[in-house]
Amino acid sequence: MSTKDSSSCFISFIILGLVITLAGIAPQVEARAFFVFGDSLVDNGNNNYLATTARADAPPYGIDYPTRRATGRFSNGLNIPDLISEAIGSEATLPYLAPELTGEKLLVGANFASAGIGILNDTGVQFLNIIRIGRQLQYFQQYQQRVSALIGPEQAQRLVNQALVLITLGGNDFVNNYYLVPFSARSRQFALPDYVVYLISEYRKILVRLYELGARRVLVTGTGPLGCVPAERAMRSRNGECAVELQRAAGLFNPQLVQMITELNSEIGSDVFIAANAYEINMDFVTNPQAYGFVTSQVACCGQGRFNGIGLCTVASNLCPNREIFAFWDPFHPTERANRIIVRSIKTGDTKYMNPMNLSTIMALDSRGFFFDSTSSLDLQRYADCEWEGDFDNR
Numbered sequence: 090m091s092t093k094d095s096s097s098c099f100i101s102f103i104i105l106g107l108v109i110t111l112a113g114i115a116p117q118v119e120a121r122a123f124f125v126f127g128d129s130l131v132d133n134g135n136n137n138y139l140a141t142t143a144r145a146d147a148p149p150y151g152i153d154y155p156t157r158r159a160t161g162r163f164s165n166g167l168n169i170p171d172l173i174s175e176a177i178g179s180e181a182t183l184p185y186l187a188p189e190l191t192g193e194k195l196l197v198g199a200n201f202a203s204a205g206i207g208i209l210n211d212t213g214v215q216f217l218n219i220i221r222i223g224r225q226l227q228y229f230q231q232y233q234q235r236v237s238a239l240i241g242p243e244q245a246q247r248l249v250n251q252a253l254v255l256i257t258l259g260g261n262d263f264v265n266n267y268y269l270v271p272f273s274a275r276s277r278q279f280a281l282p283d284y285v286v287y288l289i290s291e292y293r294k295i296l297v298r299l300y301e302l303g304a305r306r307v308l309v310t311g312t313g314p315l316g317c318v319p320a321e322r323a324m325r326s327r328n329g330e331c332a333v334e335l336q337r338a339a340g341l342f343n344p345q346l347v348q349m350i351t352e353l354n355s356e357i358g359s360d361v362f363i364a365a366n367a368y369e370i371n372m373d374f375v376t377n378p379q380a381y382g383f384v385t386s387q388v389a390c391c392g393q394g395r396f397n398g399i400g401l402c403t404v405a406s407n408l409c410p411n412r413e414i415f416a417f418w419d420p421f422h423p424t425e426r427a428n429r430i431i432v433r434s435i436k437t438g439d440t441k442y443m444n445p446m447n448l449s450t451i452m453a454l455d456s457r458g459f460f461f462d463s464t465s466s467l468d469l470q471r472y473a474d475c476e477w478e479g480d481f482d483n484r
């Protein structure tokens with residue numbers, strides 16, 4: 090950003106400050122709450138508290154996390170929700186099942202995600218005890234009762250309405266259901282295109298439920314390039330190219346998700362749901378890793394066998410010495426460095442990545458909603474261009 094831009098942003102914020110002060114509207118300086126739903130891509134450690142095989146609570150997971158400890162995040166360090174929290178100026182969300190999530194900490198939000206789950210109840214059954222999406226939504230309701238008891242029902246309602254929400258589902262409905270074994274029950278029941286239509290119709294119900302529970306700004310991610318993760322390259326492709334069937338699945342799922350979200354928003358009459366095109370976002374560094382400073386996007390940092398894509402990442406696995414130059418941490422999940430690239434696209438990407446708008450535009454719009462009445466005529470785009478928090482240069 091040039092000096093000129095920075096100073097105009099600075100002046101804008103001085104004016105913003107004045108308006109708030111003059112209007113006498115109590116400026117809640119606290120960052121907005123953040124709620125997370127979904128699978129292992131966004132689980133911050135709920136599965137640590139469950140009897141399940143889908144867990145990341147042992148080394149070398151967390152090797153680059155600030156504490157150097159495994160936390161339950163499926164990453165060498167920070168994951169996508171952590172980086173979104175950082176972007177909106179909040180602390181990281183705690184797992185809903187964490188005993189420390191009490192009192193004031195509840196006001197930061199909560200993470201309800203659970204590795205292994207999908208849109209469908211029969212996804213991830215092999216992981217035994219995980220928090221399926223219906224249960225995550227029940228916990229969200231329970232959370233609201235707890236916050237209500239803390240700050241009163243009106244404030245609680247406002248906290249939820251003004252919150253940012255992230256939901257990441259769908260990958261496991263292919264990887265850990267339809268394509269889990271040859272001739273799976275779902276693949277005998279549905280041809281792939283029909284299965285996708287069914288998934289989208291079930292996903293829609295989940296989003297409607299989120300809306301009913303008070304969510305008003307929801308980032309909805311589609312599936313990444315499922316066939317290009319090291320596990321699928323290792324198991325399903327001859328020469329290491331992306332596995333065709335899973336790519337076809339992602340290719341069908343993502344555009345229909347965007348369309349469903351567009352329709353839902355127009356029914357509601359507001360852009361409540363924002364589609365993040367995880368496929369395009371990931372494809373950038375998957376197809377051209379060198380351009381992003383990675384040596385490879387085929388081989389996982391932690392794993393064994395072909396492309397380090399076979400089995401789990403454990404203390405006994407191969408481990409790359411430098412996690413900054415690998416796009417994939419384990420056979421299925423990106424490294425912290427790749428997560429930073431993903432969140433940068435969520436924040437500032439154009440409509441190829443984010444529909445109908447990106448996170449920086451959301452932040453600009455919503456801060457206006459909190460502080461100004463509808464007659465206010467501020468130049469929103471100016472705020473959208475300001476760096477409102479943090480810096481996403483690669484670390």
Ligand SMILES: *[C@@H]1O[C@H](CO)[C@@H](O)[C@H](O)[C@H]1NC(C)=O
Nearest residue numbers: 208209210211221223224291
């Ligand atoms: C999943 O299970 C929940 C709780 O048992 C149920 O309410 C819901 O309808 C189920 N969803 C589907 C798609 O069957």
Ligand SMILES: *[C@@H]1O[C@H](CO)[C@@H](O)[C@H](O)[C@H]1NC(C)=O
Nearest residue numbers: 437439440446447449450473
């Ligand atoms: C995304 O964010 C940038 C500012 O960071 C803005 O210039 C751009 O117009 C935004 N794009 C969309 C589609 O919202």
